[in-house]
Amino acid sequence: MNAAAIAALSHANVAVEVVRETGSTNADLLARAPRLEQPLLLVAENQTAGRGRAGRSWLSSAEGSLTFSLAWKFDGGPQQLAGLPLAVGVALAETLGGLGVQVQLKWPNDLLKDGDKLAGILIETQSAQGGGVWTVIGIGLNLLMPDEMEQRIGRSAAGVPWLARMERDALMAALLDGLAGSLREFALHGFGAFSARWNMRHAWQGETVTVLDGGKVVHEGLAAGVDDAGRLLLDTLEGRIAVLAGDVSLRVKG
DSSP states (O other): OOOOHHHHHSOOOOEEEEEESSSSSHHHHHGGGOOOOOEEEEEEEEESSSOOOOEEEEEEOTTTEEEEEEEEEESGGGGGGGTHHHHHHHHHHHHHHHTOOEEEETTTTTEETEEEEEEEEEEEOOOOTTTSEEEEEEEEEOOOOOOOHHHHHTTBOOHHHHHHHHHHHHHHHHHHHHHHHHHHHHHOOOOOGGGHHHHBBTTTOOEEEEEEEEEEEEEEEEEEEEEETOOEEEEEEEEEEOOOEEEEEEOOOO
């Protein structure tokens, strides 16, 4: 991949860097955040220590994955970032849909295709000098999912062979444009501008799900979408509740 080509194909006005290999693009940008003066996209052709939510690992391959992070500054405080991972999910889903790949969204930060995980989102933050917050938005997107990679992951996962045939710099530029446009929209209007679009793509709408915290079930009910703050709405036996954080699993019926 070529940084100059990605920047030339993009309309986002974002600086672009490509490295052949690194441990974690998120960790790299977090370390650089105090010195950043503008948004920066960092793409790794191979990422050896990718991270997911809750300290999990993100496994990828140079041939079959896109791994990248985008550093983006918001002027407000962390409280204004409620729902940001979901807005990023909408941005990715809309971009992929425009490229002919329809995906669904799982609360709070996964993209699914045919019920299997296609992409994950990890957002980390750091206070900016002079005010505001730097967000580092890390994304891992599966393009190819060979059997040996599924065995390493330990569960079935999705790929998009159609996009794997697309020129990588053009694909990365399209994803960057979708993200940058959505982040600017989020800065102006918050997650309220995205909630209906997220709910349209909710993978488990109306399904019985469990919410886990530290591996323990804390809630169970019918998934009813998200509200304008990005909270998962759950219809339980005691009534509707709004869940702020946790891991969601589909409960198999029968």
